[in-house]
Amino acid sequence: xxxxxxxxxxxxxxxxxxxxxxxxxxxxxxxxxxxxxxxxxxxxxxxxxxxxxxxxxxxxxxxxxxxxxxxxxxxxxxxxxxxxxxxxxxxxxxxxxxxxxxxxxxxxxxxxxxxxxxxxxxxxxxxxxxxxxxxxxxxxxxxxxxxxxxxxxxxxxxxxxxxxxxxxxxxxxxxxxxxxxxxxxxxxxxxxxxxxxxxxxxxxxxxxxxxxxxxxxxxxxxxxxxxxxxxxxxxxxxxxxxxxxxxxxxxxxxxxxxxxxxxxxxxxxxxxxxxxxxxxxxxxxxxxxxxxxxxxxxxxxxxxxxxxxxxxxxxxxxxxxxxxxxxxxxxxxxxxxxxxxxxxxxxxxxxxxxxxxxxxxxxxxxxxxxxxxxxxx
Amino acid sequence: xxxxxxxxxxxxxxxxxxxxxxxxxxxxxxxxxxxxxxxxxxxxxxxxxxxxxxxxxxxxxxxxxxxxxxxxxxxxxxxxxxxxxxxxxxxxxxxxxxxxxxxxxxxxxxxxxxxxxxxxxxxxxxxxxxxxxxxxxxxxxxxxxxxxxxxxxxxxxxxxxxxxxxxxxxxxxxxxxxxxxxxxxxxxxxxxxxxxxxxxxxxxxxxxxxxxxxxxxxxxxxxxxxxxxxxxxxxxxxxxxxxxxxxxxxxxxxxxxxxxxxxxxxxxxxxxxxxxxxxxxxxxxxxxxxxxxxxxxxxxxxxxxxxxxxxxxxxxxxxxxxxxxxxxxxxxxxxxxxxxxxxxxxxxxxxxxxxxxxxxxxxxxxxxxxxxxxxxx
Numbered sequence: 001x002x003x004x005x006x007x008x009x010x011x012x013x014x015x016x017x018x019x020x021x022x023x024x025x026x027x028x029x030x031x032x033x034x035x036x037x038x039x040x041x042x043x044x045x046x047x048x049x050x051x052x053x054x055x056x057x058x059x060x061x062x063x064x065x066x067x068x069x070x071x072x073x074x075x076x077x078x079x080x081x082x083x084x085x086x087x088x089x090x091x092x093x094x095x096x097x098x099x100x101x102x103x104x105x106x107x108x109x110x111x112x113x114x115x116x117x118x119x120x121x122x123x124x125x126x127x128x129x130x131x132x133x134x135x136x137x138x139x140x141x142x143x144x145x146x147x148x149x150x151x152x153x154x155x156x157x158x159x160x161x162x163x164x165x166x167x168x169x170x171x172x173x174x175x176x177x178x179x180x181x182x183x184x185x186x187x188x189x190x191x192x193x194x195x196x197x198x199x200x201x202x203x204x205x206x207x208x209x210x211x212x213x214x215x216x217x218x219x220x221x222x223x224x225x226x227x228x229x230x231x232x233x234x235x236x237x238x239x240x241x242x243x244x245x246x247x248x249x250x251x252x253x254x255x256x257x258x259x260x261x262x263x264x265x266x267x268x269x270x271x272x273x274x275x276x277x278x279x280x281x282x283x284x285x286x287x288x289x290x291x292x293x294x295x296x297x298x299x300x301x302x303x304x305x306x307x308x309x310x311x312x313x314x315x316x317x318x319x320x321x322x323x324x325x326x327x328x329x330x331x332x333x334x335x336x337x338x339x340x341x342x343x344x345x346x347x348x349x350x351x352x353x354x355x356x357x358x359x360x361x362x363x364x365x366x367x368x369x370x371x372x373x374x375x376x377x
Numbered sequence: 378x379x380x381x382x383x384x385x386x387x388x389x390x391x392x393x394x395x396x397x398x399x400x401x402x403x404x405x406x407x408x409x410x411x412x413x414x415x416x417x418x419x420x421x422x423x424x425x426x427x428x429x430x431x432x433x434x435x436x437x438x439x440x441x442x443x444x445x446x447x448x449x450x451x452x453x454x455x456x457x458x459x460x461x462x463x464x465x466x467x468x469x470x471x472x473x474x475x476x477x478x479x480x481x482x483x484x485x486x487x488x489x490x491x492x493x494x495x496x497x498x499x500x501x502x503x504x505x506x507x508x509x510x511x512x513x514x515x516x517x518x519x520x521x522x523x524x525x526x527x528x529x530x531x532x533x534x535x536x537x538x539x540x541x542x543x544x545x546x547x548x549x550x551x552x553x554x555x556x557x558x559x560x561x562x563x564x565x566x567x568x569x570x571x572x573x574x575x576x577x578x579x580x581x582x583x584x585x586x587x588x589x590x591x592x593x594x595x596x597x598x599x600x601x602x603x604x605x606x607x608x609x610x611x612x613x614x615x616x617x618x619x620x621x622x623x624x625x626x627x628x629x630x631x632x633x634x635x636x637x638x639x640x641x642x643x644x645x646x647x648x649x650x651x652x653x654x655x656x657x658x659x660x661x662x663x664x665x666x667x668x669x670x671x672x673x674x675x676x677x678x679x680x681x682x683x684x685x686x687x688x689x690x691x692x693x694x695x696x697x698x699x700x701x702x703x704x705x706x707x708x709x710x711x712x713x714x715x716x717x718x719x720x721x722x723x724x725x726x727x728x729x730x731x732x733x734x735x736x737x738x739x740x741x742x743x744x745x746x747x748x749x750x751x752x753x754x
Binding site: 039106325 | 378380382385386387388389390394395398399401402403406407408411412413414415416417447448449450451453454474475476478479480482483486575577583584585586587598599600601602603604605608609610611612613623624625626627628629630633696699700702703706707708709710711712713714715716717726
């Protein structure tokens with residue numbers, strides 16, 4: 001199968017990731033941080049090492065900031081509901097995924113917050129930053145912005161938005177579901193307070209793994225439970241990362257995340273990105289030559305776009321095109337990609353779009369095969 | 378290593394579980410329920426089959442009731458916060474884990490609920506049921522009860538408590554962290570509305586896997602996000618299980634759960650339980666002959682206890698004994714086991730206790746080795 005749905009999950013897990021998970025299931029079957037026997041200690045050390053690796057890779061401050069979560073969605077919920085917003089204003093972008101919009105919407109329905117969606121301008125970072133500045137109000141407590149759209153691939157000017165939030169003292173959270181492992185992220189340099197990661201995408205880790213890096217405290221929690229610390233107290237402890245990691249962590253998944261980070265480091269994140277963008281540009285150029293294809297985004301320039309191209313075949317519903325390609329053994333995703341806000345902006349909220357999302361394992365042959373199949377549609 | 382900490386996680390994952398996870402990482406790398414291409418469909422079918430298996434194994438009604446969670450703690454939080462309690466009364470047992478007590482405590486601190494801890498009587502089911510009946514008030518909305526204590530091993534009379542809740546129209550949730558895969562559970566017969574499972578324990582699945590089976594709706598959610606359904610709507614959809622499964626599910630973990638359920642079915646749950654209880658009784662008997670050992674529970678009769686034995690060495694803090702045994706290559710857990718309520722009841726809230734928890738892979742040799750090492754302490 002030609003897998004071009006890497007924005008959903010990386011289609012190939014590197015051998016080192018598979019092997020790390022297998023090792024975990026054979027050798028690290030113990031609940032870390034709860035006991036002093038050998039396997040429990042070995043598991044705890046192993047996980048601590050992976051926290052260090054992640055801290056360094058994303059420019060975080062300490063291992064304690066690195067929280068393992070089951071998904072990026074979970075990490076985003078922790079931040080949106082936990083970052084002490086009290087009643088206050090939240091700014092989001094106008095292309096957020098439902099992993100941001102649904103929890104924000106819930107807070108507004110509960111009367112706990114209100115929000116503004118700042119307009120973004122693909123490939124025009126200054127205008128996007130200005131738009132965020134204009135959206136800020138006196139009681140803005142949190143800005144949540146996707147780094148790269150899962151629909152259009154557009155990259156938001158995170159560093160500039162972060163700088164601005166930092167100056168204003170507003171907490172800044174980034175949804176890096178599509179960018180972590182694809183585009184270099186330095187939390188300190190970019191003034192990111194909360195980074196939310198889908199480790200199973202760009203970092204090629206197993207599905208079921210996410211990361212939250214929290215450089216600021218989280219005043220509230222959404223899950224409480226056993227942490228192996230302060231057990232006599234029924235109040236959820238403040239110590240990080242335990243505060244955010246109640247219950248048994250996903251040891252095999254976390255070992256997979258460690259191997260995934262190592263894999264990207266070894267290939268070089270810029271090499272991976274450039275490889276994927278070469279294919280994205282090649283695809284885009286060739287799609288413009290097919291008169292039946294409607295494109296929705298400008299030419300994908302480096303560092304203005306992630307390797308995601310949405311399109312439609314004239315007069316054909318996106319799901320039908322996706323199914324036609326599925327029958328030709330090509331995996332792409334039609335529909336709304338759980339991001340109706342982005343589709344409304346493209347004007348595709350009724351038809352959806354076909355999304356091609358390129359991963360580190362794709363080759364020019366994959367793109368050629370897709371292009372060929374689209375000729376015959 | 379002699380692993381006797383199976384109440385934390387099963388110390389050996391069956392080869393079929395390891396193999397299922399490996400297969401998932403090689404062949405099922407696609408986000409199920411989002412697309413129509415082959416791998417996505419194959420993954421969706423595979424997961425549906427596992428929902429069927431779980432539904433049948435636990436006597437649930439439909440596949441849609443079966444929700445995959447990252448942990449039993451997560452499942453319990455979903456129920457405690459979601460089961461439409463509004464402001465109302467919750468009854469728990471007096472031996473609940475912090476996975477129950479901390480979320481219940483949080484609700485009370487937020488002024489959303491108040492609670493009563495019903496006294497339980499080890500091996501005296503009638504008295505325990507009466508205690509739950511006495512704890513019920515006019516505004517009791519939810520009863521949460523652990524099936525088997527992770528500290529004392531005592532089994533609560535779930536079926537009788539369930540019958541009573543059913544008659545009164547009160548929602549009934551069971552924390553089956555220690556019992557699922559060890560003691561037969563039939564949700565319909567036991568009138569359980571919400572069953573919360575740590576699949577990585579008795580079902581021998583990978584860490585990072587839990588299950589919530591919800592036979593009644595959940596009015597509120599704690600996590601919202603992309604579900605692949607009703608994407609245009611910012612409100613979390615009502616359809617189950619998507620309502621409770623925002624974001625990408627843990628496909629390799631779920632395949633591991635499927636293999637774990639199969640493993641227990643093949644061995645026969647009663648065979649597994651009887652095997653474990655034979656060892657527990659053998660251990661208990663021999664511990665009574667060691668004058669330095671303090672035991673806290675009555676003799677572990679079948680179906681009144683799970684294979685968990687807490688003890689201390691006279692005058693020695695539990696953590697010190699656990700460390701002594703760790704140095705002899707034996708894995709047990711000292712301390713409070715994230716269940717201070719149960720320890721308060723035993724009078725061990727200051728010292729903790731050493732917990733031996735027996736799993737399906739343990740043998741008489743393991744117990745003999747432990748007994749020998751305790752002779753020399």
